[in-house]
Amino acid sequence: MHHAFKLEENEYNLELSRAPAGYRLHLADRTIPVNLHLEDDGSAVLTVNGRSEKVLVATRGDDVFIHLGGVGYQLRYEHPLQRLAAQAQGSAEDHVRAPMPGSLVALHAKPGQTVARGESLLVMESMKMETTIAAPRDGVIETVHFAIGQTFDRDALLLSLVAMVVEGKKS
Amino acid sequence: MNHTTNSVPDPAVLQATRARAANWPFRSVLIANRGEIAVRILRTVQALGLEGVVVYHAADRKAPAVQLADQAIEITGATPVAAYLDAKQILAAAKSSGAGAIHPGYGFLSENAGFARAVAEAGLIFVGPTPEQIELMGDKVRARAFVEKGGFPVAPSAIEDDDPATFAERALKVPFPLLIKPAAGGGGKGMRIVREPGQLKAELERARSEGQRYFGDGRLYVERYIENPRHIEVQVLGDAHGNVVHLFERECSVQRRFQKIVEETPSPALSPELRKRICETAAGIAREAGYRNAGTVEFIFGAGGEFYFLEMNTRLQVEHPVTEMITGKDLVLEQLRVAAGEKLGFTQEQVTSTGHSIEFRIYAEDASRGYTPTTGPVLLLRPPQGEGVRVDSGIVEGQDVTAAFDPMLAKLIVTGRNRAEAIARADKALAEYALLGCITNTAFLRRLLNHRAFVDGQVHTGFLDAHPEIAAQPELDQATLCKLLAASALMTKPMRDVADLVPDMHAAIGSWSN
Numbered sequence: 280m281h282h283a284f285k286l287e288e289n290e291y292n293l294e295l296s297r298a299p300a301g302y303r304l305h306l307a308d309r310t311i312p313v314n315l316h317l318e319d320d321g322s323a324v325l326t327v328n329g330r331s332e333k334v335l336v337a338t339r340g341d342d343v344f345i346h347l348g349g350v351g352y353q354l355r356y357e358h359p360l361q362r363l364a365a366q367a368q369g370s371a372e373d374h375v376r377a378p379m380p381g382s383l384v385a386l387h388a389k390p391g392q393t394v395a396r397g398e399s400l401l402v403m404e405s406m407k408m409e410t411t412i413a414a415p416r417d418g419v420i421e422t423v424h425f426a427i428g429q430t431f432d433r434d435a436l437l438l439s440l441v442a443m444v445v446e447g448k449k450s
Numbered sequence: 451m452n453h454t455t456n457s458v459p460d461p462a463v464l465q466a467t468r469a470r471a472a473n474w475p476f477r478s479v480l481i482a483n484r485g486e487i488a489v490r491i492l493r494t495v496q497a498l499g500l501e502g503v504v505v506y507h508a509a510d511r512k513a514p515a516v517q518l519a520d521q522a523i524e525i526t527g528a529t530p531v532a533a534y535l536d537a538k539q540i541l542a543a544a545k546s547s548g549a550g551a552i553h554p555g556y557g558f559l560s561e562n563a564g565f566a567r568a569v570a571e572a573g574l575i576f577v578g579p580t581p582e583q584i585e586l587m588g589d590k591v592r593a594r595a596f597v598e599k600g601g602f603p604v605a606p607s608a609i610e611d612d613d614p615a616t617f618a619e620r621a622l623k624v625p626f627p628l629l630i631k632p633a634a635g636g637g638g639k640g641m642r643i644v645r646e647p648g649q650l651k652a653e654l655e656r657a658r659s660e661g662q663r664y665f666g667d668g669r670l671y672v673e674r675y676i677e678n679p680r681h682i683e684v685q686v687l688g689d690a691h692g693n694v695v696h697l698f699e700r701e702c703s704v705q706r707r708f709q710k711i712v713e714e715t716p717s718p719a720l721s722p723e724l725r726k727r728i729c730e731t732a733a734g735i736a737r738e739a740g741y742r743n744a745g746t747v748e749f750i751f752g753a754g755g756e757f758y759f760l761e762m763n764t765r766l767q768v769e770h771p772v773t774e775m776i777t778g779k780d781l782v783l784e785q786l787r788v789a790a791g792e793k794l795g796f797t798q799e800q801v802t803s804t805g806h807s808i809e810f811r812i813y814a815e816d817a818s819r820g821y822t823p824t825t826g827p828v829l830l831l832r833p834p835q836g837e838g839v840r841v842d843s844g845i846v847e848g849q850d851v852t853a854a855f856d857p858m859l860a861k862l863i864v865t866g867r868n869r870a871e872a873i874a875r876a877d878k879a880l881a882e883y884a885l886l887g888c889i890t891n892t893a894f895l896r897r898l899l900n901h902r903a904f905v906d907g908q909v910h911t912g913f914l915d916a917h918p919e920i921a922a923q924p925e926l927d928q929a930t931l932c933k934l935l936a937a938s939a940l941m942t943k944p945m946r947d948v949a950d951l952v953p954d955m956h957a958a959i960g961s962w963s964n
Contacts, residue, residue, distance in 0.1 A: 282945050284938050287923065291931075295939045295949040302949055304936045311932060315940035321830045327936050334933075336941055337829035337886040343938040344829060348930065349881025350893040354938045356945075379822035380853035405823065405853070430853050432825045 283357040284343070290357065301326065372415040375438040381405030382430040388438070392420045400438055412437065456804060456865075459780030463795070464497060467783060471498045474790040476550025476575055478503060481515070482540045483555030485844030486860055487766070488515035491553050494782040496520070503547045505540055507533040512849045521547045530854040534558045537565045541572050551575040551789055553782075557856070560765040561588055577789040579743045579764045586739065587762040591633045591671055597759045600738040602731055605750065605758040607673035609633075618654065621672045622647055630654060632661030633669035640664055641708065643675055678910040680751040681705065681760070682717050684732030685773045685781070688741040689788045695798045696733040697773050697781075699725065700746075703909045704898065706821050706921075711891075711914075712898065713769035714808040715776055718869065718907025719751065728757055733798070735762065744770075744785050753910075768811070768861070771842060775807035775865040806872045807865040810880065810895050814857040817894035818923035823857040826850070826888030834879035838865040838872070851888045859890065869907070873899060894921060 283292045294305040301314030304327075314326040315336075325334045325347075335346035341356040385402040388394055394414040401412050401423075418440035425431055478501035481491045488504055492515060495502040504519040507530040516522045523543040527533030534540075535558055544552055552569050554560035554577070563581040570576060578584070587593045591609050598604045608620035611633065621628065630653055632640040640660035642653045654670060662668040680703045688694040701717035702710045716725065732747035739762075746767050748760040770781045779801070787795065814824045828849045833841040843860035845851070851859065864879055866872035880896045897920050903909055914920060926934075939945045 282939070282942075282948075284935060286926075286931075286934065291935055293935055293939060295945045297949050297952055302940065302946075304932070304939060306932070306935070311936070313936040313940065315937055321832075323937070325933060325937050325940075327933050332933075334937060335830060335832065335884045335886060336937055338941050339827055339829055339887065341942075343941050344886035345934055345937050346832075346884040346886060347933060347937070349896065351885065351889060352934055353889060354934060356938070356942045358944075379819070380825050382853070432853065433822070 281359055285355045285357055286352065373418075373440050373442050374436055375400060375412060375415065375440070377403065377431050377433055377435045377437055378410065378412075379405045380430070380432045380435075381410070383425045383427050383437075384409060386423060386427060388414075388420050388423070390420050390422060394418060394420060394440075403437075414440070416440070456775055456778035458774045458778060459494070459497075459783050460778050464780070464783070467787060467795075468498050470792070471500060471786075471790070474500075474786075476790070477501060478520075478547065478549045479551045479553055479577070479786070480505065480540070480544045480547060480549035481519075481553050481555060482534070482559055483553075483557070484510050484513065484515065484534060485855065485858070486842045487555040487768070487844070488513075489518060489844055490771075490842050491555060491782050492518050494780055494786070495553075498783065498786065500786075501549075503543070503549050505534070505543045509852060509854050512846065513844060514846050515844070517846075523547060537562075537568055541568060541574075544569075544574055545572070549574070551577055551786075553577040553785070554765065556765050556768055561763070563588065575789050577743065577785050579741060579745060583739055583741060584764045587745075587764050589633065590631065590635060590761055591669070593762060594671075594759065596739070597735055600735065602735055602738075603756075603758050605673040605676070607671055609671040610669050611671075617670075618651065621650060621654070624672055625674050627675040627677070628672045629675040630657040630670055630672050632657060632665055632667065633671055634665035634667035635661060639708075644672075676750050676752045676758075678753060678912055679703075680717070680719050680909075681710075681748065681911050682719070682728060682751045682757065683746050683748040683763075683767075684729050685767075685770065686732055686736040686741060686745050686747060687781070687784055687788070687794065688736055688743065688745070689794045690742050690791060691793050692740065693794045694733055694737040694741055695794060695796070695801055696729045696736075697777050697779060697801055698803050699729055699732075700767075700769055700772055702769060703911050704904070704913060705911050706817075706914050708911075710769065711811050711813075712808065712895070712904075713772055714806065714869075714872075715772045716803060716806065724755060731757075735759065743788050744781055768858070769809050771840060771861065771863040772807040772809045772865075775840065775863060776803045776805055777801055778804070805865055805867050806869045807863060808869075808872050808876055810862045810864075810876065810899075811858050811891075812860040812862060812883065812885075812895075813891045814851045814859055814888050815891055816889050817891055817921040821891075821921070823853060824851070824889040825853055828885060829887035830884065831886075832882070832884040833860070834862070834882040836875070836879065838875050839863075839879050840865070845885075859885070873905065897924070 296303045304311045304313045316324045337344045343354045345352045381403045384404045388400045396416045398414045421439040421441045479495045480503040481488050492502040501520045503521040504515050505525045506516045509530040525533045525539045559565040563584040566576045566581040610617040628644045630642045642657050644653045658668040684699045685697040700715045702713045704712040746763045749757040750760050751757045815821050831847045840863040845859050864876040880892050883892045
């Protein structure tokens with residue numbers, strides 16, 4: 280089993296095991312005694328290496344939100360199976376995602392169309408500013424996931440290119 | 451308890467006004483807005499014993515204003531924003547709810563003269579200035595000419611409308627660098643700085659197309675661009691009987707993309723003499739316009755102490771709370787009172803300034819990604835509390851932050867006996883301000899607040915651009931990372947389940963590594 284969390288752009292591998300009192304956190308280079316005691320009001324007492332402090336925690340799906348030391352953080356649990364699948368599926372460049380929340384203003388490509396790397400695919404608007412999204416590689420448009428005028432969140436899948444076949448990788 | 455800050459409103463003023471409000475020409479006020487400002491206005495409306503009505507789009511169904519209002523009427527639109535801009539539906543809601551007055555808040559229809567006129571034509575009272583005053587100040591070119599004619603300071607400029615054929619030629623005669631602005635503009639949209647005469651033509655074209663796109667009006671003007679300027683504005687208040695007072699200034703120099711983030715009063719840049727002069731200039735401009743209700747005169751303030759009229763906002767401002775905290779005046783109460791036809795209840799001499807107040811706009815945005823908006827569910831919300839801490843909020847737990855509206859969620863207003871005390875209280879309050887489910891700018895605001903230049907009061911409108919390190923995500927230290935991973939692992943069921951499968955005894959034998 281390989282568990283991991285994503286924080287910002289970084290991925291961290293870790294394991295958790297039981298200890299006589301609480302748990303052990305296994306990181307790449309060390310093992311640390313940890314525990315988390317949840318209170319009724321959404322706050323929690325986090326103990327790391329024998330030192331306790333109050334934190335606020337909440338989860339939704341695979342997202343973990345933590346308020347620690349006066350700062351809010353968001354981490355995402357990466358499912359072991361999904362990580363494997365993602366690695367097998369090839370390039371993330373098959374998927375064009377929204378760099379920020381916004382709405383679709385113009386569409387320059389339709390399914391079946393061949394596009395060249397850098398070619399403008401669509402124009403989105405966010406904060407009254409228009410952003411042009413360009414093709415990440417040469418390819419063929421498979422699906423356009425939004426219509427003009429529709430709004431989306433950050434990281435929403437806007438457009439898919441036909442999956443790139445990588446030699447020597449079969450799944 | 452020994453309070454070191456004003457209580458807003460003054461309980462005696464509230465009680466007396468509440469008694470008189472029984473005879474006002476309206477007994478019910480419809481608030482044509484949303485978010486924190488709808489809550490803010492409702493609070494005073496209801497404290498005066500009046501009925502508070504709100505309109506809302508389905509996207510705001512769970513919003514606190516809808517819960518707090520005496521009546522809430524759903525409005526629809528092609529987009530959520532379009533619903534709040536639909537004057538017809540809002541007037542119909544006022545009619546069906548029996549409201550006698552409409553408070554527009556800020557943004558949306560607040561500076562729309564046509565709406566103010568339609569409200570009056572429907573036999574209702576518009577809580578704001580006259581349509582003519584909105585029109586005058588809404589046209590930046592006309593407003594500027596009006597102010598100049600009254601003998602008040604305006605920046606050297608060239609105005610396209612004066613003679614469109616010679617505009618570019620006249621623009622070249624204004625001392626460089628120049629700032630191009632759309633005549634119908636506001637909010638920083640379509641503005642461009644030109645440093646080289648050779649760039650002027652291309653930049654004029656760009657500004658014209660942006661003006662056309664945002665405001666449906668491509669007319670422009672250029673003025674001398676003040677390097678590293680401060681943005682200082684003055685709150686004014688007038689009644690329908692010719693009385694006008696100012697309620698001191700607000701410094702709004704900390705901006706990103708021409709939008710304010712932090713506002714405070716008094717301004718750390720003004721000497722007592724300069725403060726008096728800028729405040730009296732603003733009151734003079736408002737008096738010249740016969741201004742009625744609450745308004746704000748904005749100035750651009752240069753490093754040498756020179757200041758020029760920028761524009762006048764004919765509405766309640768986002769940052770009005772800092773003025774309330776140092777003067778003890780409830781501006782919404784004063785607005786309603788003026789709308790009811792009463793005279794101002796105080797003279798200029800009776801407006802005093804006590805302590806120091808700073809407002810922080812809590813935005814759903816990621817400063818480290820170019821201040822792009824963030825979205826997500828409000829899973830847990832813990833606003834700060836304490837002496838001198840006021841939170842004007844438009845969100846509650848269980849709501850979703852979406853891309854449908856402006857990313858401002860709430861405002862934190864912190865007041866102290868002096869600036870240092872306000873800053874210290876703000877740092878603590880921002881650290882305590884927890885919202886889980888959607889990234890906010892509170893950590894960024896703390897970095898800003900603790901920056902040497904902010905502490906010293908040495909900021910200008912280009913400050914954040916000059917210091918990109920404030921917006922950047924700081925490197926995460928190992929100890930914090932370790933705590934975050936520990937908490938995350940312990941909060942994630944699949945991980946805990948796997949760990950719990952191995953009995954304690956086994957685990958106790960020794961380190962289990964992969």
